[in-house]
Amino acid sequence: MMWRLLAVIAIAAAGADLAPAAVPAAFEAVVAPFFRTYCDRCHDGKVQEGEFRLDTLSRDFTLQAEAERWSEIRFRLNTGEMPPKSEPQPKAEELAALVEWISTRLTEGEAARLAKRGPIAHYRLSREEYANTVQDLLGVHYDPTVPGSLNEDPRWHGFERIGSVLTLSPSHVERYLKAAEEVVESAFPEQAAAPKQSLFDPNKGKEKWLEEQGLKGPVRTLLWPNRRVGNANAWSGGMVIDKPGSYRLRIRLSGMRPPGGRLPHLTIWNTQLRTSVYDADILATEDEPITLEWTQPLSAGIYAFWNNLPGFDEKSTAFNGLISRRNNFTNSREVGHLNPTGFKLFDDDRQAIYPLLILDTVEWEGPLVSEEVRNKRAGAWPRSVAVSLPLPQPKGKGTPIEPPPVPPLDLKETRASLHRFALHAWRRPATDSEIDRYVKVLESEVARGESSAVAYRAALVGILTSKNFFYLEEGSADERREQVNDWELASRLSYLLWGSMPDDTLLAVAAAGNLHDPAVIRGQLARMLADEKIARFIDSFPQQWLQLHRVGTFAPDPLLYPAYDAWLERSMVLETKAYFETVLRENRSLREFLISDWTMLNARLAPHYGLPIPEGQGFQKVKLRPDDHRGGLLTQASILSLSSDGTRHRPVHRGVWVSEAIFGRTPPPPPPNVEPLEPTPVNEPKATIRQQLEGHATHTVCASCHRTIDPLGFAFDHFDAVGAWRTEEQVNGGKGANPPVNAAGVLPDGRPFSGSDEFKVLLAADLDRFAEAFVGQLATFALRRVMTVDDAPQIKAIAAAAKADGYPLRAVLENFVTSQLFLQR
Amino acid sequence: MNFLSLALVLALGADPRLDYVPKLGEFPPAGVGMYHAGELVEIDAINRRGALRIVGNLDLEKYHSSESQPFVLLPYAMVRYRGAPAELRDIPIGTVLHAYCVYPVGYSKTQKQPRLGLYVEPQDHAITLEDSFSFYERRGQAWKIESIEPGKLNVISTGPAEGDGPLGKQMFNFDVSTRVWKGKQIGTAADLAPGQIVKFNFTWAADWGLGRMHATDVWVDEESRSTAAELQRQVHIRYLRYHWLPGWIDQVEDQGGGKGIVTVTLFDNGDASLYEQVKSSSKITIAASDPTLRTWLHAYDSKSGPLLEVKTIPQPPFGHSGLTIRVPITELLEGFRPGRIVRIRPDGFPAVKLPPEERIRS
Structure with missing residues (x-):
């Protein structure tokens, strides 16, 4: 299979190659001989040039300090600083193997650190999830992107929901308080008003x-x-x-x-x-x-x-x-x-x-306000308390009308309302002692002379600013659980598929305590896939998996791409999401993410691809011919432009993207101070970026990585920086005609490809590897943590279970949510 | 009106010369228009309109009670003063003018019309407007002095004996205010002599109601007449160089994306040398105008293109310069539509902002 032949370029974070047992063997085979030959003379137990010795280095990459030392070694090797020029120099293959070994171990170590979890794991809601949750909780539209709302969330390789990355600062707490007040005021306004x-x-x-x-x-x-x-x-x-x-x-x-x-x-x-x-x-x-x-x-x-x-x-x-x-x-x-x-x-x-x-x-x-929302709000508010102030009294002569007497607060009913609200907001039943805190808030407000409504709003704000609301908590302080409980599982499922809290049905299933039953969870999955809220998964998962946030990061040069505009940019992203949606709704194979004879086009994108405008509004499924050179995700304009810099395509970045998004593996980072590619001098013949990069790759240090990354990007050289097809590369500067595109390449196993079409065929031939990588991405999204070597066997098993049917996406999803990986903490 | 025309009028109950209604994009047939002659009493030079105190026709009641006859110059109207093309602004108030006027564009007798003043004709859109010098000269007519009395010149017309306006034996007033032009200089009454062939311009006189006119200017020899004509010719050339040559759009060949080829026919009423400059121009600039021939900021809001084609018509209809040009424009303007008025600038014409009073500001 092709993947085995690509071993040098892509073996990594997902798959059997990550098995811990492989580490010592690789060390003995790759690292030890290298150190003996090129390093130990100056860095062993006898001599420690620069006070640095290699013979005592730990191989536990989960330790931050050790990882940093290994990172330093990689840096010195990558930059060519070590071994010194006066010493014997390693061959490119030897250097590549060592850098690859260190990089893989560093990635594993980082993953293990990021995935580390104590008795209780806290996963903060992303701001997108926060907004979805208050929408579903109280029917309140809260836009977290409004300046002064919630902070933008940091990403880890495109994912916006990695628990260990989503930290909490005092600024967050302050903004959660403000947000909660806005949400409560919006749902239960002090002064009622009819729709305008x-x-x-x-x-x-x-x-x-x-x-x-x-x-x-x-x-x-x-x-x-x-x-x-x-x-x-x-x-x-x-x-x-x-x-x-x-x-x-x-x-x-x-x-x-x-x-x-x-x-x-x-x-x-x-x-x-x-x-x-x-x-x-x-x-x-x-x-x-x-x-x-x-x-x-x-x-x-x-x-x-x-x-x-x-x-x-x-x-x-x-x-x-x-x-x-x-x-x-x-x-x-x-x-x-x-x-x-x-x-x-x-x-x-x-x-x-x-x-x-x-x-x-x-x-x-x-x-x-829909009937459904009205009911939700009614459930969270005690009947004995008027939500809004009475309407202002009309001005006029005569005795002012006295407001009706305020009935005394019914504490019992109020406490019940708070329980109901907390159940939904915290996605689990609250204990009496937890609710006591909010009852105290309420009582103190009333004691200060506030109305019952004001006091109750304060209690609601308290529940929404509790960590139980903005954190998804998994685990218990008093027991070491290996599995999530039913409430936690319900949240996992709903935040995976809806980016939001469980609905009443799912909470009821959780309360009944049988959500762990595979048949029950399958039933819930089918129900949730059919719900319109699945649009959030269709929007978020491809966005994060494929790093679509990068589309348009570098605005294309209007002189080079005069037809590029915001709608084209948005249409690019929408194509990819519509494509994902179609694969999901039609339960198509994962293979179609790599290669297909169809795509989703609208009137803006079709001409960009040189295709006729489809009939009908919005995105339409369009049949492709081989000559169209499209199909699958990799030749979609979104993917091709997110890996470009707005002026020119970047084969290396495209290669890295393919490696990360398709193979789930991050290649070693470039060494610092790499000279940028210079524009072609005016008196030199025009040179393609590939020709310039091939100049880079003649250096031993550069070649060690580039030869593994670049072929993955060169395959797409027929597509310019905005993903349009071309046969020659427009080169500014230099003399002579624009050079023709050369998208041919040779995989490390020696198998050639002439361009993206053949390259996609080669990728699709190794579908098992892609399926495993895809499950790894899905698991990262769902479990809100980085996958580690410990997860690899389960990921492999989840993917393998769908192989017999040809990897239909819904089957992969079903296998995943019923897997041990999804159920375990 | 000759016998044939009169017969036609009687037969059909209408006079096609008087009933002509102009259309945008169409030049008038020869000989149309109602003749109005009178003293220029009101002028709006920028909007090319004014009013005439119609000359008397022995009807004293009409003279005393009639209102002045307003007129508006049609875009292609021929205006001549002292034997050369002119603008209304060149003609002093008080000058007796001769105009042929037609109905307004789109006029219909069946539609309700605004109320007109007493004795005012609805044919108020001028296709020609000339001073007496130009009017008689165009028809090959002049005046021969038969005798001179104190304050009175007895004259007889020369050239064709038929046509509108006073002809045959006439008596015109003159006095020391009358400018007598002789050679390149101004002369005196002593330079007038019986037997001289002269040209006049006139103004109001006592007994106007009885058809009397006062000579403001007398050109007594050919040199004085050609000097006056040349000066006016140069005045008008200067004016058109700054204001550009008027014409209208015959056709726009749209080529997509806002591009198109604009075909413009230039109006007459400019000196022939200016049209020659158009023919040899490499680039033509076109500015949107309106029926008053005013422009907005023609130096800035116009569009240019190379001169693609020049068509010439040997015997063009009245108002047509005989010159039609095709110009490709990369960004068409709203005003570039068939029938719409434009002004065009060939190479060498200045492109400067005109005084605010002359511009349309919207």
């Missing part, structure tokens, strides 16, 4: 103007490329959202596409947070607008309606001619009143010259 209905209608108030101009109308808002209505000013015509929550939106608009051009693209843009909350390509004739209606959560802020495409040069007078237009747009028949010095947007046959959006009306209503 608002309307954006450009025709309103224009009747007189239309009559004066002799126009039929109605007035519509014309959005040319990059034009938006609304800015941070509340009077700018944007959608003003005072209270965060769920909103129903209804937009009536046309979207006109110029012949052969792009579709107009509607973005609803939060002008404060500078993020998009809605994106859609719109196609509807000018005279037959469409109405879109949907419900979504919105944070407070002012939202702009934006035709989000590259626009006109804003310094041009013709652009000024457009924006200084005092006249209003009605329709393309009535252009006589438009400013003649602005850009012409419709041709003389009323055809759009540019992608144009024409807004008629936007209606929004909210925050909406």
